[in-house]
Amino acid sequence: MADSAETDWVSRFADEVISEAERRAPGKPIVCASGLSPSGPIHLGNLREVMTPHLVADEIRRRGLECRHLLSWDDYDRFRRVPAGIDPSWAEHIGKPLTSVPAPPGSTFANWAEHFKAPLVTALAELGVEYDPISQTEQYTSGVYREQILTAVRERAGIDAVLSRYRLKQAAESEQAADDYFPYKPYCDLCERDLTTVTAYDDETTELAYTCECGFGETVRLAEHDRGKLVWKVDWPMRWAYEGVIFEPSGVDHHSPGSAWIVGGQLVGEVFGGQQPIGPMYAFVGITGMAKMSSSKGGVPIPADALEIMEAPLLRWLYARRKPAQSFKIAFDQEIQRLYDEWDSLGRKVAAGQAQPAELAAYNRAVSTAAGPLPATPHPVAYRTLASVVDITTGHAEQTLRILRDLDGVEALDEVAPRLGRAQRWVELHLPADQRTRVRESPDQELLDSLGQDEHKALRLLADGLDDWTLEGLTALVYGVPKLQAGLPVDAKPTPEMKTAQRAFFTLLYRLLVGSDTGPRLPTLLMAVGAERVRKLVGA
Numbered sequence: 001m002a003d004s005a006e007t008d009w010v011s012r013f014a015d016e017v018i019s020e021a022e023r024r025a026p027g028k029p030i031v032c033a034s035g036l037s038p039s040g041p042i043h044l045g046n047l048r049e050v051m052t053p054h055l056v057a058d059e060i061r062r063r064g065l066e067c068r069h070l071l072s073w074d075d076y077d078r079f080r081r082v083p084a085g086i087d088p089s090w091a092e093h094i095g096k097p098l099t100s101v102p103a104p105p106g107s108t109f110a111n112w113a114e115h116f117k118a119p120l121v122t123a124l125a126e127l128g129v130e131y132d133p134i135s136q137t138e139q140y141t142s143g144v145y146r147e148q149i150l151t152a153v154r155e156r157a158g159i160d161a162v163l164s165r166y167r168l169k170q171a172a173e174s175e176q177a178a179d180d181y182f183p184y185k186p187y188c189d190l191c192e193r194d195l196t197t198v199t200a201y202d203d204e205t206t207e208l209a210y211t212c213e214c215g216f217g218e219t220v221r222l223a224e225h226d227r228g229k230l231v232w233k234v235d236w237p238m239r240w241a242y243e244g245v246i247f248e249p250s251g252v253d254h255h256s257p258g259s260a261w262i263v264g265g266q267l268v269g270e271v272f273g274g275q276q277p278i279g280p281m282y283a284f285v286g287i288t289g290m291a292k293m294s295s296s297k298g299g300v301p302i303p304a305d306a307l308e309i310m311e312a313p314l315l316r317w318l319y320a321r322r323k324p325a326q327s328f329k330i331a332f333d334q335e336i337q338r339l340y341d342e343w344d345s346l347g348r349k350v351a352a353g354q355a356q357p358a359e360l361a362a363y364n365r366a367v368s369t370a371a372g373p374l375p376a377t378p379h380p381v382a383y384r385t386l387a388s389v390v391d392i393t394t395g396h397a398e399q400t401l402r403i404l405r406d407l408d409g410v411e412a413l414d415e416v417a418p419r420l421g422r423a424q425r426w427v428e429l430h431l432p433a434d435q436r437t438r439v440r441e442s443p444d445q446e447l448l449d450s451l452g453q454d455e456h457k458a459l460r461l462l463a464d465g466l467d468d469w470t471l472e473g474l475t476a477l478v479y480g481v482p483k484l485q486a487g488l489p490v491d492a493k494p495t496p497e498m499k500t501a502q503r504a505f506f507t508l509l510y511r512l513l514v515g516s517d518t519g520p521r522l523p524t525l526l527m528a529v530g531a532e533r534v535r536k537l538v539g540a
C-alpha cells in the first residue's frame with residue numbers, strides 16, 4: 001500500500017496521525033478511538049463512527065506500525081427512555097446505567113447494553129474491523145479513573161468557568177452558581193438510578209453527600225466510590241488524556257459551539273494535561289428504500305441489515321471511497337443493483353490495471369485489511385442478474401444453477417456465494433410484491449387470440465431463434481426480430497421507428513411471459529423461463 005500514500009483521504013489522515021503520534025508519544029502504539037452508546041439498536045448510520053477510525057488504523061497497520069483502535073462502549077451511560085416497541089414497564093429503569101437495565105423481553109443477553117452491542121460485534125467481525133473493546137461500566141466500577149475523577153472534581157470551578165463561556169450566550173435564566181457545579185454524578189446505592197443531587201463535598205476528605213429522588217441519601221468517600229461517572233462533557237476529554245487518543249472523529253452534532261468536542265478541546269489540556277485528538281467531523285449517512293422494512297424495527301436499519309443484502313467489501317467500499325465530510329446513502333432499494341454494477345466495474349478496472357490511484361486505494365481498503373483479504377465471491381455474476389434469477393425461480397437451487405450455468409458458465413452455486421445469498425435476501429426483504437416476477441403457468445390465450453398476423457409472425461421468429469441459447473444470442477434475437485420483420489438485416493442500425501417497434505415487441509413478450517408490461521431484462525428472463533416454456537407461452 002506504500003505507493004498509495006497521499007492518494008486518498010485515509011492515507012492523508014494516516015500521515016497526519018503518524019507524525020502527531022511521533023510528536024506526542026514516540027515509540028508507543030498509535031491510538032485511534034470510536035465511541036458508541038448501546039442505548040438501543042445501533043443504527044447503520046452510526047457505523048461511520050467505527051469505520052472512519054478503522055480505515056485510518058488499518059492504513060497505519062498496513063505501514064507496519066502498531067495501532068490500537070479503541071471501541072469505547074458507553075454502557076455506563078444512563079438509560080434515557082424506553083424505545084418504541086418495548087414494554088412500557090421498562091420506564092422504571094430510566095436513570096440506571098445501561099448495564100443495569102434488563103435486556104428487552106425475550107432476549108438471552110445479560111442486560112440492555114449487551115443485547116444491543118451483540119449484533120454490531122458480529123457485523124464488525126464480518127467487516128474485518130479489528131478493535132479493542134472497552135466497557136465504560138468496567139472502567140468506572142473498577143476504579144480505573146479514580147485519579148481523573150478526583151482531579152475533575154478538584155478542578156470543578158475551572159471546568160465550570162470553561163462551560164460558562166458557552167453558557168453565557170444561552171439561557172441566562174438557567175445560570176448556575178459556580179459552587180453548585182459538580183462534574184461527577186453518583187448512581188444511587190439503593191435504586192441504582194442517577195436521580196441524585198450532590199449536597200456536600202469536602203475537598204480534604206473527599207467526603208461526598210448525595211440525596212436521591214427515591215428518598216435515599218448517604219455520604220461516601222469519592223476516593224473510594226466506584227458507582228458514578230463524570231458528566232459527558234468532562235468524561236470525553238478525560239478519556240482522550242487517559243488513553244492518549246490521537247485520532248477520533250465525531251458526528252456533526254458534536255461540533256456546535258458549547259458542544260462536547262469544542263468544550264472538551266479546552267478541558268483536555270486545562271484539566272487533564274492531555275491533548276485533543278485529530279478529529280474530523282463526519283457527515284450523515286442516509287438510507288434509501290427503508291419504507292418497506294418491517295416497522296417492528298422502527299424502520300431503522302442496523303449494520304447487520306445491510307450485511308444481509310450486500311457483501312462486506314461493498315459496504316466497506318461505501319465508507320472508504322467518500323471523505324468523512326461527504327454524506328452518502330446506503331441503498332436498500334433498486335439502487336443497490338446500480339451500486340453493485342459500479343463496484344463490479346471498478347473491479348474490472350482494477351484487474352485491467354486501469355484504476356486511478358484513489359479508486360485503487362478505496363478498492364483495496366474494501367477487499368482487504370492489514371490482516372488479509374476478506375471473503376469474496378469467486379464468480380461475481382452481476383447482482384442484478386442474480387436478483388432476477390432468484391426472483392424468477394423463487395430461489396429454487398436447481399433451477400438457479402441451470403440458469404446461471406447457461407448464463408455465465410457457473411458450475412456450482414458455491415462459485416456465486418456469498419453474493420447469491422445476499423441477492424436472495426434482497427429479493428425476499430426489499431423487492432416489493434408488485435415488482436416480483438411471476439412467470440405464467442399457462443399461455444394467455446385471450447391475448448394470443450387478439451394478436452394480429454404480424455405479431456404472430458414476430459413470435460414465431462422468436463421461437464425459431466431460441467437455438468442460440470446464450471445471453472449474447474438471446475440479446476441479438478430480441479432486438480433482431482423486429483428488424484427481420486421490417487425486412488432489415490439483424491445488424492441494421494436502429495432508427496427511431498425501429499426503437500418504437502422493439503419496445504412494443506418487448507412489452508408484448510412481458511405480457512405473454514409474466515403478465516406485466518415490464519420485468520427483468522428480457523434475455524435473462526428468457527433464459528430463466530427456458531426455451532420450451534417460452535415457446536408454449538408465446539403460442540409458437
Ligand SMILES: [Zn+2]
Binds near residue numbers: 189192
Ligand atoms: Zn435512589
